[in-house]
Amino acid sequence: MNVAAIPPVSPQALAGLKVIELGQLIAGPFAGKTLADFGAEVIKIEPPAADGTTGGDPLRQWRMLHNGTSVWWQVQSRNKHSVVLDLRTDEGRATVRRLIDEADVLIENFKPGTLEKWGMGYEVLSRSNPGLIMLRVSGYGQTGPYRDRPGFAVVAEAMGGMRYLNGEPGRPPVRAGVSLGDTLAALHGVIGVLLALQARHASVSRDAPKGLGQVVDVALYESVFNCMESLLPEYSAFGAVRQPAGSALPGIAPSNAYPCADGMVVIGGNGDSIFKRLMIAIGRDDLATDPQLAGNPGRVLRVAEIDAAIGAWTSVRQVAQVLDVLNAASVPVGRIYTAADIAADPHYQAREMLLSVSTPDGLTVQVPGIVPKLSRTPGAITRRAPELGEDTDAVLSRIQP
Known part of the structure; x- marks a missing residue:
């Protein structure tokens, strides 16, 4: 315009x-x-x-x-x-x-x-x-x-x-x-x-x-x-010095960048009901119904296992396919945009x-x-x-x- x-x-x-x-x-x-x-x-x-x-x-x-x-x-x-x-x-x-x-x-x-x-x-x-x-x-x-x-x-x-x-x-x-x-x-x-x-x-x-x-x-x-969100309160209350964590969001799970066959996507599956929909969408009903993973505290303790499950599913699929499946499941997901992606969107x-x-x-x-x-x-x-x-x-x- x-x-x-x-x-x-x-x-x-x-x-x-x-x-x-x-x-x-x-x-x-x-x-x-x-x-x-x-x-x-x-x-x-x-x-x-x-x-x-x-x-x-x-x-x-x-x-x-x-x-x-x-x-x-x-x-x-x-x-x-x-x-x-x-x-x-x-x-x-x-x-x-x-x-x-x-x-x-x-x-x-x-x-x-x-x-x-x-x-x-x-x-x-x-x-x-x-x-x-x-x-x-x-x-x-x-x-x-x-x-x-x-x-x-x-x-x-x-x-x-x-x-x-x-x-x-x-x-x-x-x-x-x-x-x-x-x-x-x-x-x-x-x-x-x-x-x-x-x-x-x-x-x-x-x-x-x-x-x-x-x-x-x-x-x-x-x-x-x-x-800076919880940075100071966590240090004040617990003496915890928050550390770098790459593309993950420590203490909130799952929220990360995941590899696809032709690129990467970011997925925010950290809401309780969203997590269930995400796990069902990727064929991991066992994790969706696991009572230990029903809330964020339990998911944080097993975040490596959850990230591995998501990554195993995304890595063998194209970005477009991942977007289609997860959008249909109402799971927050997105490609990582370049300037060219923005201009064409x-x-x-x-x-x-x-x-x-x-x-x-x-x-x-x-x-x-x-x-x-x-x-x-x-x-x-x-x-x-x-x-x-x-x-x-x-x-x-x-x-x-």
Whole structure:
């Protein structure tokens, strides 16, 4: 579906919300992208070319490029406006201050203290705009003994407990292949902004006609840690340090990846009734009716036996056959998708998760669709990602000198 020139079919949830994005690369801009998808006007401030650099957000130059610009840029900066300002100069900071005075939300993911050094800390900005919500994304947060350390997702995933669990037992940890720490922080940041907007609405008064804003402090490592499920409670209660387990999910059985004659599948048979259906489907009625395996605790004790039974059945069948049999039995099962599998999948297409946009020079690029799906005020892609400084004149002409 090509969406380059298709307007939203109804008002968007965040229409009228003004956002200034000072962040670069992934975490802050992903939060901005999510707000923009639902109608917020996001003005991205980018640095000019200097010292041999091409200028702009470094993500413009990351990974695979088309005519000098990353195709990833079409995802991360869709629906945004690009304004070039040099925040290292008094003039640039004064201009962005005027933009912030008219904004609802400011997103920044600089090292803590950077905005304060520029005279743009929250205490200063909120004097002229008390309704301002400032989303601050950093490696370790705005407080604490590590606040001044540089923080990237790779380190946050390690400190948050995720990296230690990723990989096979006895082997070095592996990364997921994408910057999960950044994305998790961005999503927590969006949640924080929406909470702060609700609180601002509730604080409207004669003295604060717009309501009162606040700071949303998001740390990458905390965003990862918040998703670590039973990691800390099990250590606190039992002294158990959870270990890497490859594709299995320790303590929950059966849930694993299994070999097929032409590939692999993942199977989640860990519900009690699902387990019975799975065992019957693979011809192991003896395990389906075994009273020791009726509940998860008993299955965990015999997980190696269960995995061996499932693997023996899948290994002599094609992936398609395994999918057909287990889907018919209402057992959660799936192939392990590559990008090519995603692009060809009819469910992705039916859910409008494969959208197409055009670059300024006419290249058609597929990008992920809008998440989540809202029934009355859905998100939309209304603009392609901007060229560097494309909107500088138009945006700055609207503010008072």
